[in-house]
Amino acid sequence: MAVGPTEGKQPPTETFSPTHQIIAPSPILAVPTLAFSAAQVEIVCKTLEDSGDIERLARFLWSLPVALPNMHEILNCEAVLRARAVVAYHVGNF
Template sequence: VLQQAGNIERLGRFLWSLPQCDKLQLNESVLKAKAVVAFHRGHFKELYRLLEHNQYSAHNHAKLQALWLKAHYVEAEKLRGRPLGAVGKYRVRRKFPLPRTIWDGEETSYCFKEKSRSVLRDWYTHNPYPSPREKRELAEGTGLTTTQ
């Protein structure tokens, strides 16, 4: 709730006040909150440690991936003394790939996972103009939306 309200400092104080119990300290929600606090305080080494050494559920991956990338972008911008462009961000992503703890390991190309791309490619060779029903089936099979 504190994170959603944008009250990161108060969230940090709350996390600091939690008892030193392993079951509590290793809880995924607590770890995720610690990562958010570390990012907002600019403690990027702590953020990277939290993300690299703890497993996270797939539903948390997008948020944690964004933190990982933004932290590396901020560090690169400080180093260069100017904002990163598209190529600069691409180079940062290549230099600091996402850890396996917050990524399923499947490569993406043009924002689509390779598995989805191959299914779409195979489908297109057999039927380049699917019906709305076929589009729904295809979307369910690939995890994409019908528009995609």
């Protein structure tokens, strides 16, 4: 028993139809940013450091927005400075 196209029958071929439209995702309009207080950032940094999850702590510090109104207060917070030092030590960036 033969498997495949039989004589006289051509396998279907796909053709491009100009009536089909390519659907592309729309651009992201405005992604809201979360505004953390310095106390909230301090608690998260302490919790992640105490749990020993340094990689997650690094991702959290990296994800902090740089355009917050209280960013100066957050960056000079003792817990954030300590967390940045712990992450730097962990990755060998002395």
